[in-house]
Amino acid sequence: MPSQICVYIEMPEYLKKYLISQSENGKEPLEFSPKHDYCRLLSNLTVNYPVEPVDTSKNTVKIRLPFNRIKDVYFYNKIGYHNRIEFREQIRVDFYYDFRLFIKDRIMCNIQRKIAIEQFFQLHKITEDDLKFESFYRNYTRFNKKRLLNSSLSILTH
Secondary structure: OEEEEEEEEEOOHHHHHHHHHHOOOOOOOEOOOOOOHHHHHHHHHOEOOOOOOOOOOOOEEEEEEEOOOOOOOOOOOEOOHHHHHHHHHHHHHHHHHHHHHHHHHHHHOOOOHHHHHHHHHHHOOOOOOOOOHHHHHHHHHHHHHHHHHHHHHHHHHO
């Protein structure tokens, strides 16, 4: 059961739509089940001291904070600048991960890559206005190369 206390986090439109599709209620303020990874992450990122305010003139997403046994949501209900970046980065990584699995699954079902990509974006209601597909694919390719490089380096160092 989420609380009535909400936080705002700056989010690009495509990640906002992805996050909405992951939520339980599918609309703002977003709610996640108590055991959802995003509830745990939000609980870890909340603080009880003053933080810099969120610029609500930018694209933001409104999320209800979950009740938590460790942190009282009535006191720990602020998310600082760096913690908002950390949350946004985790959403981006999850988006890429889900994208990769979806495309891989569709290709295994003999669906062309281009059609599979379009289906993924349609599933999350992401349009070309939200995200330029060509630039996304370039960023995704860079992300994958970096991920593979990091895993190769970790194998070599252990």
